[in-house]
Amino acid sequence: MSGTHVARRWASSVVVQALGPLCAFATVFVIARLGGAAAQGRFAQTKAWVDLLVVLGCFGFPQSIVYVVNRLAASARRLAWISLAYGLAFAPLAWLLTVWGQSRGWAGSGLEAGTAGTLAPALAGML
Numbered sequence: 001m002s003g004t005h006v007a008r009r010w011a012s013s014v015v016v017q018a019l020g021p022l023c024a025f026a027t028v029f030v031i032a033r034l035g036g037a038a039a040q041g042r043f044a045q046t047k048a049w050v051d052l053l054v055v056l057g058c059f060g061f062p063q064s065i066v067y068v069v070n071r072l073a074a075s076a077r078r079l080a081w082i083s084l085a086y087g088l089a090f091a092p093l094a095w096l097l098t099v100w101g102q103s104r105g106w107a108g109s110g111l112e113a114g115t116a117g118t119l120a121p122a123l124a125g126m127l
Contacts, residue, residue, distance in 0.1 A: 049101060056097075057090045 032040045061083065068074040 049098065049106065053094045053097060057087070057094060061086065 028040065028043070031043050035043075065079050065083070068079065069076055
């Protein structure tokens, strides 16, 4: 591979990786402008709960999949099904954790917490 080809692929990877933080920043900016400080606080509390559940849900999964595919030549299709099954198995746990966190006042209240419990398994499955 030529240096130019590597640089082009690296640059496109950096751009794709930067889109996530840019979208998060834009979302917070729009929420703050449209809803004010209270809406931004509710969003931050819900997002923190989703982030916690995603970390618990992923639990090293992305790194282990990369390792197994690259080192052990495992089937990507088989690993995709395992990831899906893991995400579906984690969904009830995420829901229970959200109900528990909501009862303690950690997960927000009402719609925000319900959304967090619903989104976390989906996000963990995508990661």
